[in-house]
Amino acid sequence: MNIKISVGQLHGKVNMISSKSDVHRLLVASALADGPTEILMNGSSADIEATISCLKELGCRIEKTEGGLRVTPAPPFQASVAVLDCGESGSTLRFLLPVAGALGRNALFEGHGRLPQRPIGVLKGQMEQHGCRFNAEHLPLEISGHLTGGVYELPGNISSQFITGLLFALPLLEKDSEIRLTTAVESAGYIQMTLHTLSRFGIEVETREQGYAIKGGQKYHSPGVIQAAGDWSNAAFWLTAGAVGSEVTCCGLQMDSPQGDKAILPILERFGATITIGEDSVTAKGGKLKGCKIDASQIPDLVPILSVAAAMAEGDTHIVNAGRLRIKESDRLRAIADCLGRLGVQVEELEDALVIHGGSREASYREIHIDSYQDHRIVMSAAVAGAVMGQPLMIEGAEAVGKSYPGFFAEFIRLGGGADVL
Numbered sequence: 001m002n003i004k005i006s007v008g009q010l011h012g013k014v015n016m017i018s019s020k021s022d023v024h025r026l027l028v029a030s031a032l033a034d035g036p037t038e039i040l041m042n043g044s045s046a047d048i049e050a051t052i053s054c055l056k057e058l059g060c061r062i063e064k065t066e067g068g069l070r071v072t073p074a075p076p077f078q079a080s081v082a083v084l085d086c087g088e089s090g091s092t093l094r095f096l097l098p099v100a101g102a103l104g105r106n107a108l109f110e111g112h113g114r115l116p117q118r119p120i121g122v123l124k125g126q127m128e129q130h131g132c133r134f135n136a137e138h139l140p141l142e143i144s145g146h147l148t149g150g151v152y153e154l155p156g157n158i159s160s161q162f163i164t165g166l167l168f169a170l171p172l173l174e175k176d177s178e179i180r181l182t183t184a185v186e187s188a189g190y191i192q193m194t195l196h197t198l199s200r201f202g203i204e205v206e207t208r209e210q211g212y213a214i215k216g217g218q219k220y221h222s223p224g225v226i227q228a229a230g231d232w233s234n235a236a237f238w239l240t241a242g243a244v245g246s247e248v249t250c251c252g253l254q255m256d257s258p259q260g261d262k263a264i265l266p267i268l269e270r271f272g273a274t275i276t277i278g279e280d281s282v283t284a285k286g287g288k289l290k291g292c293k294i295d296a297s298q299i300p301d302l303v304p305i306l307s308v309a310a311a312m313a314e315g316d317t318h319i320v321n322a323g324r325l326r327i328k329e330s331d332r333l334r335a336i337a338d339c340l341g342r343l344g345v346q347v348e349e350l351e352d353a354l355v356i357h358g359g360s361r362e363a364s365y366r367e368i369h370i371d372s373y374q375d376h377r378i379v380m381s382a383a384v385a386g387a388v389m390g391q392p393l394m395i396e397g398a399e400a401v402g403k404s405y406p407g408f409f410a411e412f413i414r415l416g417g418g419a420d421v422l
């Protein structure tokens with residue numbers, strides 16, 4: 001699907017959908033709990049649907065309710081091979097691999113798009129050392145065996161999702177376990193989200209200097225009803241649109257959320273935007289923006305849209321420690337450099353960094369074609385860029401937006417952006 005973006009100011013209020021990361025976690029924890037749980041949530045996405053379909057395949061019942069979803073855990077002793085299609089969702093795959101191992105379920109994991117190329121080797125290696133067997137290096141792969149407790153050693157700088165998956169699985173084992181991290185953690189906010197979810201389901205984890213200690217034999221206790229948080233990662237697109245344009249307000253976000261991507265606020269302030277925090281809303285207002293330095297190690301998902309802010313700001317923005325962006329839904333450093341380059345912005349793409357020379361792009365009156373690289377965050381960034389730069393453009397492969405935010409373009413149009421499906 002191609003979407004043509006025409007010029008339009010983005011201005012107004014958006015009610016945020018529930019955080020994809022939070023909903024994945026609430027689904028997994030509910031599936032492991034001692035009774036049914038109702039998850040109150042708003043909106044869904046292809047990634048959430050992938051987790052739902054995998055959990056159903058593992059034997060859970062998941063039904064829509066007026067306010068969200070009701071999850072009834074699977075009865076024990078499911079023997080069949082579960083076929084788990086993770087779609088393009090790294091979270092689904094990396095959370096459920098150790099969970100399937102802990103349940104002792106034989107499972108065939110499948111994936112699409114770039115997922116089969118995204119790394120799982122370190123997690124696989126540790127699971128193999130603790131009782132699981134894999135029949136292949138990459139998807140599709142079948143796992144068998146039963147995960148056992150003990151010491152899990154892994155780096156913290158490839159994907160925090162390996163750690164999240166183990167944190168979900170290890171409390172279910174008979175023996176105690178420890179996760180020892182051999183490097184500093186990146187994407188740490190996502191691990192905080194996992195620890196927060198676990199505590200809401202009564203699971204205890206001790207945080208140590210270099211990792212986590214997890215007692216075996218724990219039980220997930222259903223809280224009965226649980227509310228999913230608003231999505232800071234997707235709010236970042238609207239807040240940045242406000243920061244580089246006129247004014248946008250996002251409602252339904254919690255300031256005390258453990259989501260690392262709420263760092264969008266101090267970063268936009270560093271660029272020079274004005275942020276106002278209300279009771280249940282945040283407003284970003286445009287000003288004269290100036291380039292700054294951004295460390296991407298803890299906030300990889302914010303980089304595509306922050307690159308748009310950088311392009312609009314005067315002077316240079318250095319986005320550093322960003323090498324892991326190359327192993328997401330696309331090689332995001334390449335995709336961003338390509339997108340901004342086509343928009344006439346000067347960008348230097350380095351191995352693990354971007355230098356964006358903002359404020360002086362070569363405008364074009366002709367329509368520019370942007371390749372989405374089949375990456376939802378590139379689609380949303382390109383749409384905001386076209387609107388705020390006043391640059392007509394065509395996004396090729398815009399359907400990728402459905403991975404996290406299928407309603408994005410409806411909101412975009414409601415806020416005053418021009419978007420036509422061709």
Ligand SMILES: O=C(O)C1=C[C@@H](OP(=O)(O)O)[C@@H](O)[C@H](O)C1
Nearest residue numbers: 021091159160161187190300301
């Ligand atoms: O745990 C999560 O919900 C996520 C963790 C992050 O991945 P990495 O830990 O691989 O950076 C992030 O990029 C992804 O969108 C969601």
Ligand SMILES: C=C(OP(=O)(O)O)C(=O)O
Nearest residue numbers: 088089090091301328329
């Ligand atoms: C990287 C992302 O998700 P996942 O790793 O779950 O595929 C994302 O949503 O940007």
